[in-house]
Amino acid sequence: xxxxxxRRPARRRMSRAERxxxxxxxxxxxxxxxxxxxTSMDEIAERCGVSKPMLYEYFGSxxxxxxxxxxxSKAELLDVTQKAMAGATTPEDILSRGMVAYFEFMDxxxxxxxxxxxxxxxxxxxxxxxxxxxxxxxSTLIAGVLAMFAPSAPAGAVEAYTEIIIxxxxxxxxWRTRRPEVSAQEAARHMTDFCRHGLSPYLPDAGEAGPAxx
Amino acid sequence: xxxxxxRRPARRRMSRAERxxxxxxxxxxxxxxxxxxxTSMDEIAERCGVSKPMLYEYFGSxxxxxxxxxxxSKAELLDVTQKAMAGATTPEDILSRGMVAYFEFMDxxxxxxxxxxxxxxxxxxxxxxxxxxxxxxxSTLIAGVLAMFAPSAPAGAVEAYTEIIIxxxxxxxxWRTRRPEVSAQEAARHMTDFCRHGLSPYLPDAGEAGPAxx
DNA sequence: TCGCGTAACCTACTTCCGGTAAGTTACCGA
DNA sequence: TCGGTAACTTACCGGAAGTAGGTTACGCGA
Numbered sequence: 001x002x003x004x005x006x007r008r009p010a011r012r013r014m015s016r017a018e019r020x021x022x023x024x025x026x027x028x029x030x031x032x033x034x035x036x037x038x039t040s041m042d043e044i045a046e047r048c049g050v051s052k053p054m055l056y057e058y059f060g061s062x063x064x065x066x067x068x069x070x071x072x073s074k075a076e077l078l079d080v081t082q083k084a085m086a087g088a089t090t091p092e093d094i095l096s097r098g099m100v101a102y103f104e105f106m107d108x109x110x111x112x113x114x115x116x117x118x119x120x121x122x123x124x125x126x127x128x129x130x131x132x133x134x135x136x137x138x139s140t141l142i143a144g145v146l147a148m149f150a151p152s153a154p155a156g157a158v159e160a161y162t163e164i165i166i167x168x169x170x171x172x173x174x175w176r177t178r179r180p181e182v183s184a185q186e187a188a189r190h191m192t193d194f195c196r197h198g199l200s201p202y203l204p205d206a207g208e209a210g211p212a213x214x
Numbered sequence: 215x216x217x218x219x220x221r222r223p224a225r226r227r228m229s230r231a232e233r234x235x236x237x238x239x240x241x242x243x244x245x246x247x248x249x250x251x252x253t254s255m256d257e258i259a260e261r262c263g264v265s266k267p268m269l270y271e272y273f274g275s276x277x278x279x280x281x282x283x284x285x286x287s288k289a290e291l292l293d294v295t296q297k298a299m300a301g302a303t304t305p306e307d308i309l310s311r312g313m314v315a316y317f318e319f320m321d322x323x324x325x326x327x328x329x330x331x332x333x334x335x336x337x338x339x340x341x342x343x344x345x346x347x348x349x350x351x352x353s354t355l356i357a358g359v360l361a362m363f364a365p366s367a368p369a370g371a372v373e374a375y376t377e378i379i380i381x382x383x384x385x386x387x388x389w390r391t392r393r394p395e396v397s398a399q400e401a402a403r404h405m406t407d408f409c410r411h412g413l414s415p416y417l418p419d420a421g422e423a424g425p426a427x428x
Numbered sequence: 429t430c431g432c433g434t435a436a437c438c439t440a441c442t443t444c445c446g447g448t449a450a451g452t453t454a455c456c457g458a
Numbered sequence: 459t460c461g462g463t464a465a466c467t468t469a470c471c472g473g474a475a476g477t478a479g480g481t482t483a484c485g486c487g488a
Contacts, residue, residue, distance in 0.1 A: 156400075167384055174377075182370075196412050198411045
């Protein structure tokens with residue numbers, strides 16, 4: 001009556017690499033569902049069909065697990081955005097394609113990335129550093145594009161503009177999680193329009209075009 | 215040898231309002247120093263010269279305490295930015311003064327606000343909501359300005375631009391914590407320049423001015 | 429096909445911290 | 459001076475991160 005099923009259907013042994021990938025998949029899901037704080041290592045372990053010490057064997061700590069998740073996505077994000085920008089020629093096109101790829105990546109990882117943008121926090125300096133490192137990676141990409149197409153811009157401005165673009169992109173990505181009817185293309189268009197001309201088309205003429213004076 | 219001092223110098227009774235203010239001051243400090251996660255309620259209690267249950271008496275939970283801190287700053291931020299913008303007339307001036315006030319506010323609360331921007335997360339939905347509420351407050355302010363000076367802009371764009379400005383501001387504020395040599399005025403100027411004309415002054419002509427086509 | 433080394437895995441614990449129940453002290457007004 | 463109440467405390471609970479040490483099963487050579 002009791003154990004007609006030996007109760008060991010899903011629990012099979014796996015190689016290190018295989019188990020590691022599974023753990024990362026599960027962790028990304030659970031972190032995305034519950035948020036970092038509310039996620040317990042026991043739950044991740046259980047969903048993996050494995051006991052808690054295995055997670056510590058593989059990732060050292062709860063932070064370590066999150067950092068590993070971030071690290072995996074980081075590589076993917078760079079790959080996706082770089083490939084998207086590769087085909088373009090004009091600055092507008094580069095920015096536009098890059099932004100579309102960025103927003104589409106966020107769609108694919110919406111749950112877990114929304115968490116990262118919303119709550120990078122909780123955790124250790126290491127986690128923050130991992131997220132910042134992802135930002136730096138994207139910043140480098142953007143700064144390169146800016147330097148290439150706007151060689152006349154002062155260095156300080158390039159750096160500031162890079163930060164502006166990063167911050168704006170992340171905020172727009174979060175906004176889209178609350179406004180799912182806004183497509184990745186629309187969001188990217190808002191972004192490129194704003195970057196291209198800023199608010200000048202809508203403002204009363206006060207100084208016309210040309211590099212900002214003073 | 216042991217207790218020549220009766221060891222009760224700071225520990226005095228206080229009225230509810232007085233104690234509450236002190237707790238918020240201490241909590242803002244400690245959260246700013248250690249980050250949310252790494253801060254223990256015991257430490258805040260000790261620094262207040264009071265026992266832990268008092269904190270729970272006053273704020274209900276660790277989250278509640280953080281939310282109260284955020285709430286207090288929220289009012290101050292709105293006040294400061296609104297007052298700064300009051301004297302201006304042109305859109306550029308409004309934006310510029312608002313941004314300077316914002317960055318100066320961040321300087322004054324640098325530790326704790328850097329934490330909020332860096333790690334809004336850790337905590338509950340309530341905490342996130344408190345931070346988002348602060349953003350909404352500032353968004354309303356910005357959207358109002360946009361609507362007033364750019365009535366021709368489509369509604370969808372206004373909303374998106376508001377998000378862009380919020381995200382960009384926060385990111386620039388964080389950037390300044392790593393680049394202390396950048397003054398609030400400089401950062402504000404980068405922001406206003408970018409908003410006014412975007413990248414167009416630096417880009418090769420591809421379509422001139424006018425509202426973004428397509 | 430038998431054994432044996434090792435990599436995958438588990439049970440059972442400690443510690444730390446958020447949160448709470450129930451009791452104690454000191455101020456204030458009558 | 460004395461009682462009521464607001465401010466405050468000690469001493470605890472439960473849950474989750476992290477760990478020590480032992481166990482199982484798979485691969486592989488003889």
